[in-house]
Amino acid sequence: xxxxxxxRMYAALADGSRRTMxxxxxxxxxxxxxxxxxxxxxxxxVLQHLRVLEESGLVRSEKVGRVRTCRLEPxxxxxxxxxxxxxxxxxxxxxxxLEAFLEEDEQ
Amino acid sequence: xxxxxxxRMYAALADGSRRTMxxxxxxxxxxxxxxxxxxxxxxxxVLQHLRVLEESGLVRSEKVGRVRTCRLEPxxxxxxxxxxxxxxxxxxxxxxxLEAFLEEDEQ
Numbered sequence: 001x002x003x004x005x006x007x008r009m010y011a012a013l014a015d016g017s018r019r020t021m022x023x024x025x026x027x028x029x030x031x032x033x034x035x036x037x038x039x040x041x042x043x044x045x046v047l048q049h050l051r052v053l054e055e056s057g058l059v060r061s062e063k064v065g066r067v068r069t070c071r072l073e074p075x076x077x078x079x080x081x082x083x084x085x086x087x088x089x090x091x092x093x094x095x096x097x098l099e100a101f102l103e104e105d106e107q
Numbered sequence: 108x109x110x111x112x113x114x115r116m117y118a119a120l121a122d123g124s125r126r127t128m129x130x131x132x133x134x135x136x137x138x139x140x141x142x143x144x145x146x147x148x149x150x151x152x153v154l155q156h157l158r159v160l161e162e163s164g165l166v167r168s169e170k171v172g173r174v175r176t177c178r179l180e181p182x183x184x185x186x187x188x189x190x191x192x193x194x195x196x197x198x199x200x201x202x203x204x205l206e207a208f209l210e211e212d213e214q
Binding site: 003006007008009010011013014015016019022023025026027028072074077078080081083084085086087088090091092094 | 110111113114115116117118120121122123126129130132133134135179181184185187188190191192193194195197198199201
């Protein structure tokens with residue numbers, strides 16, 4: 001995956017309002033109006049946040065008639081999750097090796 | 108967890124140089140000099156990135172004599188991972204319910 005895309009995904013998640021939008025979308029597709037409901041901000045501000053989420057790849061939307069419906073892109077969410085998981089796994093594997101080494105040393 | 112802390116963790120991860128530092132630390136503790144090695148930037152710039160990582164809680168460091176050693180905080184990394192994992196799980200659960208509903212409908 002491009003480094004640049006990870007930049008955008010984590011930057012998109014680094015905002016409480018955008019995480020509220022992602023959280024809402026994790027329960028199913030939503031219109032922009034529905035996404036805006038729990039947020040105390042103007043519609044243009046919501047659309048700006050939506051744009052950041054779409055550019056990161058975490059969310060996509062389509063407009064049918066006058067209604068724009070947004071949905072989560074679980075594959076992108078998984079990439080953001082996986083990068084962190086891999087680093088945690090690296091750290092854990094290192095601790096396991098260290099433990100094995102110390103046990104051998106004791107014997 | 109405080110929303111603010113998630114803001115800081117994702118913002119810290121939204122930069123390729125800082126992810127390079129986290130990646131290095133996932134293989135074990137490192138000095139600032141070791142962290143700086145793969146990065147083409149000045150030491151003050153590296154220290155600035157380290158500060159962002161420390162303020163996010165993902166990394167901690169301690170100075171013994173003249174050497175500052177940095178290490179990963181796996182618990183913080185796990186929190187950043189878990190928030191995303193929970194949203195993915197929500198989306199997957201919704202798809203499962205939808206599938207079950209459609210299957211029932213067919214019968």
